[in-house]
Amino acid sequence: MEGLEVLLRNPAGREQTRGLAVVVITLTVLYWSYAYLLPSLRLSKIPKAGKDPGFLASLFGIGLAEAKRDFKKNGLRILNEAYLKNKGSMFRVQTLNEERVVLSPSYIEEINKNVPEGVLNVTDGLSERLMGPFTNLDVVFNSDMHIEVCRSPLTQNLPKLIAPLREEAEYWLERRIPGDDAESELNVHELIVRVISGTATRMLSGPEASRDPEWLETAALYSYDVVVVAQTLRHFHPLLRPFIAPFLDSKKKLDKHLGVAKKTFRGLFIQRMEQQDRGWDFAAGEKPADMVQWMVEAAKGSDRDLDVLAMNMLFMTLAGVHTSANTTMHALFDLCAHPQFAQPLRDEIQEVTDQDGWTMAAMSRLKKLDSFIKESQRLNQTVLMTFNRKLAKSVEFADGTVLPRGTCITMPSVAVSRDPTYFENPDEFDGFRFYDKRSATASKSEANRQSFAAIGPDNLAFGFGKTACPGRFFAGTQIKVVLASIILRYDVSFPKGQTKRPENIYKGGLIQPDPRQKIVFKRRVE
């Protein structure tokens, strides 16, 4: 301090200080121009959809709140209109989080060919959107273990999971739908979230956790609480967030969920790690086919920490419970709205399970059911945009557009799913659309392209590329087992007087089936 005072009293010192200040200001302006101004200028050539917060938004945040409010309310319309207007090209949109450049699927080929995978960063954007440092999810994103365990062992072990999934689905349907032959009018959201949490947990670790009410509550609520923490913190300046987060009720709920996850799985993880240290002494055919086992086998370095493993189990519920539950609910709404599909579906399920039992072979033969679920998903996805990536390097496309490093890109999966270029009568629900396409082709690869878990420029519901949803094969199998169990045993319909499915709820980029909807379940007499 004393030194500074002497410096300021001395004219030469004042001169030096002024010079220093000029240098600092010049460097700051240069840095700002490089980091914000130049990228913003480059992006400003790309048309903007929705309310444009203007150039000053990147500097002072002026106009940003209004643009975000516009997207929250009108996101679906903004994306659909802009997609049609800029077909084959790209546009910018301000989402609730960041500004994204929305690419047409026509860029997929070029991206696959010319953009190295490392340039398309998934994790940074995901961590920013889910406030990874405060929701603790960064410990999951630190490695690719959560992706690898879904991509390889989960998908490879699907044949071993069919019987447990079926048993679990039956267990929860029996418990939740009254057993007499009277009609039961039930809230579908409550029913399906419980059935999907139960079947998903059966895959995670087995029947102890899948019947444990405390864990099942965590499995059902965890993703909501993550979203609430992320949405709340988003309103605060990044520097303030570490001071606000510990006081949020929803953050306390996340800590409680982590406590439940540790209590539920810790013992099992320790037991399996000890077995691993002894050199896996399972008798032939006895090795458990569950997520605990796959994670213990995959975990290296800091992933072997019991708290990190518990966070990974929570992440599995975040990725897989509400996505699959919503898809199942949508399919049930469509079955009630289009009852003509019920008998052909039931006949197919009866025939293949009579012949092959509840096996993987049977599940692969359920082609009508597969088509019905895919068509329902086509018209009712879980999010408006997928393939969310942050560019780790700038990318130049063949049309001359340059997207600078740090740009968030995405694809308008919902708008694409209603594009007449890809789908005849795109707004019409045709439950056997994909079954018919499959039957019409002799090519096996073309037939596979029509299956529920297939991805492509015309089907972005599971994202695209190397990091497309690695849990989609499990999701498809689980949803088939649950729906087949329902269709075989019950007639389903909307409450008296209702013929149309309820409108979906759109909030920002999220899409939700109406959680208030009830469905009448009537046990079938064999």
Ligand code: HEM
């Ligand atoms: C119908 C149900 C589901 C839908 C619609 C869905 C959708 C998605 C989407 C859109 C992505 C991002 C992919 C991209 O941008 O390219 C994703 C990623 C992922 N999903 Fe799914 N998913 C579903 C079920 C599941 C299930 C059941 C699991 C696990 C058991 C799972 C695990 C994952 C994982 C691990 C990621 C990668 C996350 C990351 O990159 O860090 N998903 N999913």
